[in-house]
Amino acid sequence: MVEDIRKLGNSSVLFIDGHLATSNLTPGRQVYGERLVVLEKGEFRLWNPRRSKLASAVLNGLDNFPFKDNSKVLYLGASTGTTPSHISDISKGGLIYCVEFSPRMMRKLVDLAQARPNMIPLLEDATKPRNYLHLVEKVDVIYSDVAQPNQTELFMNNMRLFLKEHGVGFLMLKARSIDVARDPAEIFREEESRLKTAGFRVLEKIDLEPYEKDHVALVCELSF
Numbered sequence: 001m002v003e004d005i006r007k008l009g010n011s012s013v014l015f016i017d018g019h020l021a022t023s024n025l026t027p028g029r030q031v032y033g034e035r036l037v038v039l040e041k042g043e044f045r046l047w048n049p050r051r052s053k054l055a056s057a058v059l060n061g062l063d064n065f066p067f068k069d070n071s072k073v074l075y076l077g078a079s080t081g082t083t084p085s086h087i088s089d090i091s092k093g094g095l096i097y098c099v100e101f102s103p104r105m106m107r108k109l110v111d112l113a114q115a116r117p118n119m120i121p122l123l124e125d126a127t128k129p130r131n132y133l134h135l136v137e138k139v140d141v142i143y144s145d146v147a148q149p150n151q152t153e154l155f156m157n158n159m160r161l162f163l164k165e166h167g168v169g170f171l172m173l174k175a176r177s178i179d180v181a182r183d184p185a186e187i188f189r190e191e192e193s194r195l196k197t198a199g200f201r202v203l204e205k206i207d208l209e210p211y212e213k214d215h216v217a218l219v220c221e222l223s224f
């Protein structure tokens with residue numbers, strides 16, 4: 001088995017036989033049927049780029065990887081916790097505030113968070129960030145993956161309320177959620193220009209093909 005620890009920013013993410021992997025915070029437990037691999041330095045969970053857009057962005061050459069051991073993260077659209085669980089492995093000593101508005105997804109997320117004390121599930125609507133203003137502190141990273149027509153708007157509103165100075169935001173944009181009929185490239189240009197007009201700097205734009213069709217990851221910061 002070939003292991004290769006690559007530094008992504010200040011965090012260690014492992015490549016095992018060419019597969020991305022994170023160190024399992026809850027040894028022996030899988031989250032979404034991913035493979036567990038035991039090495040001398042502990043147990044690792046393979047991180048599937050077809051199930052997690054953050055993994056696909058990493059494999060497609062993402063430069064900005066701000067997740068550190070103690071990062072505080074606000075995650076919008078946490079679903080049943082696939083990607084949040086890998087961030088929970090990486091930011092072991094931090095906190096991941098997981099916003100999800102579907103009670104069905106939330107039930108699984110709550111089960112997951114019982115075993116992972118750095119995950120805080122919040123049954124909230126990400127379009128109404130003021131409703132969780134009293135529950136969430138300022139964070140280092142905002143990660144948004146809601147696949148909704150208003151995805152850029154809600155991302156910007158959460159960034160303005162919760163991002164620390166020098167923090168970074170990830171907007172996982174799905175063109176088909178905005179308009180199924182229009183050219184995705186045109187939609188991405190328009191959303192990027194909305195972000196810039198509103199005072200956001202786009203640091204990186206990563207196409208998520210071949211793992212996700214018509215998706216890009218936009219990495220942004222706020223111009224304070």
Ligand SMILES: C[S@@+](CC[C@H](N)C(=O)[O-])C[C@H]1O[C@@H](n2cnc3c(N)ncnc32)[C@H](O)[C@@H]1O
Nearest residue numbers: 077078079082083100101102125126127145146
């Ligand atoms: C594409 S899935 C997220 C997958 C997840 N990010 C992952 O990688 O594991 C989108 C999720 O966003 C949730 N969602 C959509 N709109 C939302 C909103 N306004 N507030 C909170 N959650 C929302 C959906 O219920 C769904 O679970």
